[in-house]
Amino acid sequence: MNERTLKIRKSTNADIPRITEIYARSVREETASFELIEPNETEMAKRRKALLEEGYPHLVAEVNGHVVGYAYAGAFRPRPAYGLTVESTVYVDPDIQRGGIGRALMRRVIEECKTRGFRQMIAIVGGSDHTASIAFHKSLGFVDAGTVKSVGYKHGKWLDTVYLQLALGPGDATPPDKIPGG
Numbered sequence: 001m002n003e004r005t006l007k008i009r010k011s012t013n014a015d016i017p018r019i020t021e022i023y024a025r026s027v028r029e030e031t032a033s034f035e036l037i038e039p040n041e042t043e044m045a046k047r048r049k050a051l052l053e054e055g056y057p058h059l060v061a062e063v064n065g066h067v068v069g070y071a072y073a074g075a076f077r078p079r080p081a082y083g084l085t086v087e088s089t090v091y092v093d094p095d096i097q098r099g100g101i102g103r104a105l106m107r108r109v110i111e112e113c114k115t116r117g118f119r120q121m122i123a124i125v126g127g128s129d130h131t132a133s134i135a136f137h138k139s140l141g142f143v144d145a146g147t148v149k150s151v152g153y154k155h156g157k158w159l160d161t162v163y164l165q166l167a168l169g170p171g172d173a174t175p176p177d178k179i180p181g182g
Helices: 013-029 041-053 101-115 131-139
Strands: 006-010 058-063 066-075 085-092 120-126 143-154 157-167
Touching (some): 006 101, 013 041, 013 058, 013 066, 013 085, 041 066, 058 101, 066 101, 085 101, 101 131, 120 131, 120 143, 131 157
Antiparallel strands (some): 006 058, 058 066, 066 085, 120 157, 143 157
16 A cells, blocks of 8 residues: 555544444454444444543544544543543454554554553454454554453354553553543
């Protein structure tokens, strides 16, 4: 892929149809998400709005002006003590995967989260057999944080969830100045 054609930017409402299309295909055909029913554009817009209102990054990747992927971070868990930890998400159109788009999106989400003062990022991979996603995250510095066996059932099989973790900024080396919501 010609790097000059790739643009990573903040998502807009106009991106929702394409974001919904990319995600819906993944829900139908993959195990990255444990959702079983594809959300519609209204639901995806609602989710995006909630993330932005809470101060999380929500980005898209464009190639030649066409949205080919998106990524965001959101709350890892709702209780205040988890307020400095985010969960990352990235989806790329399968027709253009392995071209560096997911990596560019994740690098930008990681930087955005560091800038916002988050200290830990968790990636949750649907299925321990999803070795490409696990390797992708490890190549960005994520480390194994554990596997929970057979907690999801989709496409006729039991699925594990694999947790990977990345320290952001000072990570746990220093106490935070403030815990969001605390």
